Amino acid sequence: MRALIVEDDALNARVLHLALNAHFETVCTDDADRSVATYMQALDGDAPFDVVLLDLMLPGESGLTVLERIRTVETERGLPRVPVLITTAITDINIALRAFEQGHISAYLVKPLDLDRLLAELRTLGLIRAA
Template sequence: MGAKVILLVEDNISDSDLTRRAFQKNNIANELVVTQDGQEALDYLFGEGTWTGRNVQDTPIIVLLDLSLPGMNGLEVLRRIRDDERTKRLPVVILTSSKEEADVGAGYDLGVNSYIRKPVDFFQFLDVIKTVGLYWLAINEGPRTG
């Protein structure tokens, strides 16, 4: 089996492209699966909708979750991830431009593992992705999922 998948839930194409570039520049070789809304993310995780038939035992190593999503927002996605026995321990990092303190508190109340505000500057964003990759993919000992 190859490197574990990173699930990026991001509706902004520019931000998802920027994240992909940052992973490449930091030599993070994990496959990056991008879903553009909350429902698609849940469909991916639970093998439903367009992802019907996907092996749901093969859980992502981490979910990078934006909050501002069309339809179902990121906090609702997080709630559903934590409410399901199959994904309740899945590491989720909110990666968002939201500066709302209420969002930070709500994220932690719902069990997010980390809350990171996206830097506007590309080089700062590169550093954030490098740190996220190093910690979550190399240093952290995550729970067995699936």
């Protein structure tokens, strides 16, 4: 199983990596363009990502734009939607609703992250086993 962590804060990226590395091979990116390029390379190779953890506040394009780009590629290629969990400090309910409506996200997790909730969401999605 592979997880793409899109996080521009090095400490947050490290925390997510440490929380997930028992369950996933993790790849971390820190901006919109690199994230989409990494996602595309994985699709074009033999190891697509099983889940994406996506920060909304990124340098350059926002995380919502990254989400839209990923969903466009999936639609164009006729692929199933990869589960996307938003990880953000943004608590604006309108942004959360937009993410759910436009991007069909699996979860919206507000920072500081509750790692138990993160793991519970991954269990609910069937991506990790119950403890």
